[in-house]
Each structure stands twice: as structure tokens, then as C-alpha cells.
Amino acid sequence: MSHAAPLLKVTDLRVHFASEGNIIRAVDGVDLELRAGETLALVGESGCGKSTLARALVGLNPITSGAAELNGRTITGLTRAAARPFRRELQLVFQDPYASLNPRFTIAQTLAEPLLLHDKASRRNVDDKVCELLAQVGLDPELRARYPHEFSGGQRQRISIARALAVEPSLLLCDEVTSALDVSIQAQILDLLRSVQQKRGLSYLFITHDLGVVRYIAHRVAVMYVGQIVELRDTESLFEAPAHPYTKALLASIPRVSSKPRAREPLRGEVPSPAHPPSGCRFHPRCSFAFERCPKEYPDLYPVSGGSSRCFLNQ
């Protein structure tokens, strides 16, 4: 990986919502960088803020403070009109294959719309381009006159991916794109994403809760907990030797196919709500390594091999 300027740079991003008298700190101070051709996985459980972060990057959620830059240009805090030029470079693929396609458009119409809008095709050759796109995502171009309800979940996700690729983005945000699919179909989609990345040099910000998928597809991983990144590392380093206690607990909780019975006790307690984050280190109430400092002070991200970790034990 070259040390060129990052494609995406997020600086101290915060997204807070007001709700029923509380402030929900959905994203609370996130810094990250993503380079060209790289896949960064954003992992965490409910309320960690990963989806909110992704949606904030594309402008679907308003930002409270902080910024994000794409190729050095700010993409946050823009008006709809100012954001338009970036629509070409940054795309988002959603989780639910049944809600992400207009039921009244044929697939051809769905794919033609971005092609025509961003001058990737003219009215004369748009049909050819649509066929090309479909072939790229492994679908038979003959199917383009059909409607979404005639396709399976996996096929619809391919179409959504094709739509996102139509504008030739440099960064694709994948928001739990395989979570609603069967395991065998998920594997197809992951392979597709990998091959598209190899061919086009795309970057992915891959949001998921499934650590197995992370290990397969990501170069680097950011583990989020209650609105913050608690560990940010190369994939293999994270799995071989997790630094943060939450990451350790997360990995230990994953049910895996193995002949050995589970040795460790599951992590106690509930995932805290982002409206009432614990004081100091947010993980301390559930942490088996917690000591006196943890509820009182707030840990920074400290460097560890292959990345960083937000734990006093790593200081």
C-alpha cells in the first residue's frame, strides 16, 4: 500500500441527534483514513454508530461537528447542490435488497438513470452500457427488462451494486450489504466485490457486524463501540492478537464451527445506549480488565503493532 494521500480522511466526526430530551451521541469523535484500492471494515454491535457514520459521509445524516474529505475536498456540511459533484465519486449500497430498488422501474431503467445523469452513456448507447454493467456483476443482460420483484435477494443486491458502479465511483460504502442474504449467496456477493475491486481499484468502506466476513474481505478493520473507534488495525493483526478488551470479547463471542467446547464465559451486560454512554472508557462496565483509572479518564487511541487501540492497557 503506497503512502500517497488518503482517498478518504475523516477528522473528529460527530453526529448527535436530539431525542426526547436526550442527546444521542451516535458518532462521537471518529478519525479514520482510507487509501485507494483498500477495504476498511467498520465493525460493531447495535448502537455503535457504524451505519450512522456511513450515512453521514454521503449526506443522509447531518453532521454535528468534524469533517470528512474525499481526495482533499470536504464532503461534509454541504448543501444538496454543492454535494452533487461528489455523487459520482462516492456511492452507498444498502442492506435491504427488497427496499433498495424502485418496484416500478425495470432493471434497465434503474441502471440507465445514473448512466444518463452523469453522462456515462448517451441515449443511443445506454442500452449497451446497461448490458455491460449487468455482465460485470454476473447477471444475464437479457434480464434487464424485468422488474425487481422477479429477482431474488442476492440478485437484487447485484443490481444495487451495478447501479452504484454505474457512476464509476472511487469509494463504495457497503452498509451491511450481505447481512440479509443466505450464507451461500453472501459468498457470491463477497467474491463479486473482491473481483470488482481488483479490476477497478475501488476502495470500500465495508460496514458489517459479521467478523468472519471482515477477515475475508478487509485489509484493515475499525472496531466501533458506542460511537467511537476502539481499535483500528490491519486485519490479520486484529484477529491474531486483538488489543482492545472489547475486540477480545467480541471475537470470543462468535460462535464458530469447531470441535472444542467454548472455554470463555460470554461477555456480561448490555450494550450501552448512545444516549447514556458510560463515563471515562465506555467499555469499562463490561470489561474484565477494568481498573480504577478506567471510569474516570477517557483513553486516547494508543499505537500498537499494526494499528491503534483505545485502552489504557495499551498505553
Add this chain to the structure above:
Amino acid sequence: MTRSPFQLALQRLLRNRVAIVGGSLLTLIALACVLLPVLLKLDPNLTQPALRNQPPSARFLFGTDGLGRDLVARVLVGGRTSLLVGLAATAVSVLVGVAYGAIAGFYGGKIDEAMMRLVDFMYGLPYMFLVILIMLMFSETARGDMLPVFLALGLVQWLTMARIVRGQVLALRRQEFVLAAELLGVSDARLLIRHVLPNVFGVIMVYATLMVPSVIILESFLSFLGLGVALSWGQLVSDGIAVINPIRSYWWILLWPSLFLAITLVSLNFLGDGLRDALDPKGKT
């Protein structure tokens, strides 16, 4: 064979026997009202004092009224008015209501709040009172005409349509396929017209179909008050009631317009229900 959602809905509708019955009856009545008077050269206004208050006979199938006018002619021609008023007033309310509700629902936030507050306010006004006021504002000569009635009825009904459309648009606006289009850089106008509204169309159709009967009834009510159109089913029913007395019932003067009115209303309701089931088989609306 690939079928669009619209074609699938049509198929479902055609399988619904009750809706077909309703639709057929409606078509029959409409055709009769439009064509028969022309084909049979019927005159609803020809008074024949010598033949007044005749019960149904071979010559006058529905009988005659107090001025000797052929009731078949009056019912059929009156039907034209009632149906036209129903359709036109509904059309007005649909156009106004959809435009208003779509904008409120699409933009949400303060715009939506302001626009819906206005609707709430207008809902609070006693609308029959308003309708009567509007009718009274037109001069005496214009009073038997249809235009004022269209406007009056349409302008009151649009509120319901606006609310319904606003709700649907509000929900659809946040659907992922709309967000995806927005993220592709599609303009607001195109988002609303090409992505959102076609998916609301079904609901609009259903409510429009169910709005027609209520408009027809409203018109009938106006006729009772003497403010309706000169010749409509409502007017005829009003006339029919006026002549009922314990000695001679003149039942035929009341029966035929009431029957036609009732069948039309029921048919419209069947059709509307059928549309709803066809467009939304899982019962989401």
C-alpha cells in the same frame, strides 16, 4: 413473461368478482345515462300536465312526476349530472390534494408543518357551512349550474387527499430506493415525479374511487337544501320526498332515482375496495 407491478395489480383486480360486478354496473349505468337519452330522444323537461303523476306503465317505464315529465328521462339525464359532478369534483380534489400533499411530504420539516397546519385549520371549519357559503356567493342565475358545485365540493374534499398523499410521500421519501436515487444525484423534481409518486398512485386511485360516492352524496344533500344542480339524482330524490303523503304515495317518483343512486354508490365502493386489494394485497394501507 415479465409483468410490471401495474399489470399484476390489474390481474388481481380482474379476479375479484365483487369488484367486477361493481365496475360493470357502474359502466352500464354511465352508458345508459350518456347514451340512452340521445338514442331514444328523451326529453327530461317536457311537461305534460295531462299525464302527471302516472305510475309506471308501458309508455312511461318509471312513471311521471307532478308536471308530467317522463321519469326515465329525468333519472337518466339527472344521472349524467350526478356522475359528472362526482368525477369532476373528485378530479379537482385529487389534483389539488396530491400536489399539496406531495410537496408537504417530500420536503418534510418546517414546510410540511406549515402546510399541514393550514390543512388542520381548514379541517376544523364546518365544511358544509363553507360549501353553502360558496354556493351563495354565486349569483342567483348561476346557482343551478354545475361549476360552482364542482368547485365547492372539490375544494373541500382535497383536504383528505392532501393528508393521505402527504403521509404516503413522507414514508416513501425515506425508502432506500429513493435515497439511492438521491445519492445518485437525481433532482428533487425527478425524485418526486418519477420515483415517489408512481408508488403512491395506487393509494391515490383507491381513495379517489371512494371519494366519488361521498361527493355524490354531498351534492344530493345540497339539492335538499335547494342549492344543488337543477337536475340530478339528489334533486330528484328531494322532489320524490316532497310529494310523499299518506293518501297517495307516488312511490315511483322517489324510488327510481334512489335506486340508481344507491346502486352507483355501492358499485363505486365495491370497485374501490377491489382496487385497494389489487394494489396492496398485503394490506399495508
Add this chain to the structure above:
Amino acid sequence: MSEELLRIRELSVTFATRERTVRAVEQVSFDVRPGEIVGLVGESGCGKSVTSLSILGLHEQPAGSVTGSIRLGERELVGASTKALREVRGNRVSMIFQDPLTSLNPYLRVEEQLAEVLDLHLALRGPAARARMLEILAQVGIPGEERLRAYPHQLSGGMRQRICIAMALLCNPELLIADEPTTMLDVTIQAQILELLRSLRQQRKMSILFITHDLGVVSEICDRVIVMYAGRIVEQARTADLLLAPLHPYTEALLRSTPRVDVPGGGSLHPIAGLPPRLSAKKLEECAFLPRCPRAREGCNDGEPALDNAGDERLRRCIVPVAEMGTRS
């Protein structure tokens, strides 16, 4: 070998839609023994949920037909009257579902929902009922009284699922049917719920029929596994045996298409090509998995293979010789 608690023989469930008749479950037979956790595994449309719903007669109505036999001890459940089924439901056999939010009535407090079950089956009311509620809640890891007064939306997903489990346990059922109970929960909460289910089985000698698509979960909690595909059973074995050495190409392919957390790079992923078949009522002329099977060969299209014995507690529906399984396909 102890007497089976639940005995399913040749269960077939057919649904008639306007366009076609769908055979959602085809001649499924298996047992659940007392105190055993049996996993029913497969992907969407394989028939696992319909099978489990049929046990309590909860499948969609009007359905097509349900044929075959489901015996709970002495009692035949297929074709039983609604009254008879209601006696069994919540009482001898309980069920918990995937989405704890929709499994609980959003308008009733927790205590009201628990009270309903106690009243219906055990005729318990008042203080006696309350005592039992607290007892059960403690057993599922919710100590204290405050949660009783809560509404479902005020509780977290894990908490709600615990309450659903508590409701299911109120009458000491012999069998708990769990349909994807942890799929919608966070991984750390899932681990807690699985541990809870394991300990409940231990304490109460309760059997669990655990439906899931996640082979990792199966590995954690099931004693035996039944793999379903296209409405039929394609393999059945003790968990360790099945996962270490699968004897059906579908099971094998499923294992190979699951990304591995404990293998560098996530392991190599081998997707299964194609899509699951559309179920129809026609008799199959070939193996259901043939279009997608990496081990397909002559004879696979020669009628559907039978479910054969393949060793101790093992069944498989495949003609590929056992010796060949486990080698590269």
C-alpha cells in the same frame, strides 16, 4: 436409548397458491429425545421454519395439506383439533421466534403477558402467579421486579428475548422450539442467550429444537444436526461428526462458503453457484441439489436419492461414495 419425546414421520406440507402448488416440506422424519438439543439447519426456503411451525399447527392458514405424523409422546398432533393443540401450546411445547419485538405484545406490560400464560395453563393468579414470574425471570437472568412493569419497547433486544424465553418456560415445557432466536441479536448478546439455553437444558432436562442457518451456532449448542434443502432432509448426524466430516455435498458446500473467523484471510470462500430451487409439488426426477452440486455425476439425475443410513446416527441423501467425501471435489 431412551424413548423419543417428539416423533415426526413423513411430514409433508403443501401450500396451494393461485399460480402453483408448493411443497414446502417433503417427507421429513426425525426424532427429538428428552434433554436433547437438535439443530434444524438450512438456508431460506429450505422448509425448516414451516416444519417447526407445523408441530404446533401454526403454519399459515389456509394452508394446503399437512400429511404425515407428529407424535408428542402419546399424542398425535397432525390433524388435532385447535382445542387439543392449545392445550399443548405453551404448556408441553413452547416456541420462541426470531424477532423478540414482534413476539411480544407492544401494548401490554411484561407482567401482563406472563400472567396470561399462567392463567391459561396453570390457573395461577395473584401472588402465586407473581412469585412464579419472578422465579422464572431470575432463571433467565433478569433479577428483580422492575422489568415486570416495563413495556417491550423499553427493553433491549437481548432482554426481550430473555422474556420470550421466560414466557416459554412458565409451564415447564418438555420441548422448546426456537426459530432463529439469536439471529437478530448482537454477537455478544447471542453468546449470552446461547449460554442461557444450554444451562436451561441442563437444569430442566428440556429438549430444544433449534432452527438456524448459522453453522457456528449449531456447533456451539446442538447435540445433533439435521440439514434441510428444498424441503427435504439431506443429511443428519451428531454435530461433531457432521461439521468435521460432512457426507452431503450441500453441507460440505455450506461449510466451505462460510467465512472463517479463525483462519487467516477468512479462509478460502467457495460460493455455491446458482440459486435454491423453486419448490413445486411435482415429484423430483433428480437430486434437488444437482444443479448446484460440485460433486455431480452420472446417476444423480436418475431419480431422487433415498435417505440412507451412513453409520452411527447418520443419514445422508446422496449417491456419492462416502470414501470420496472429504477429498477435493
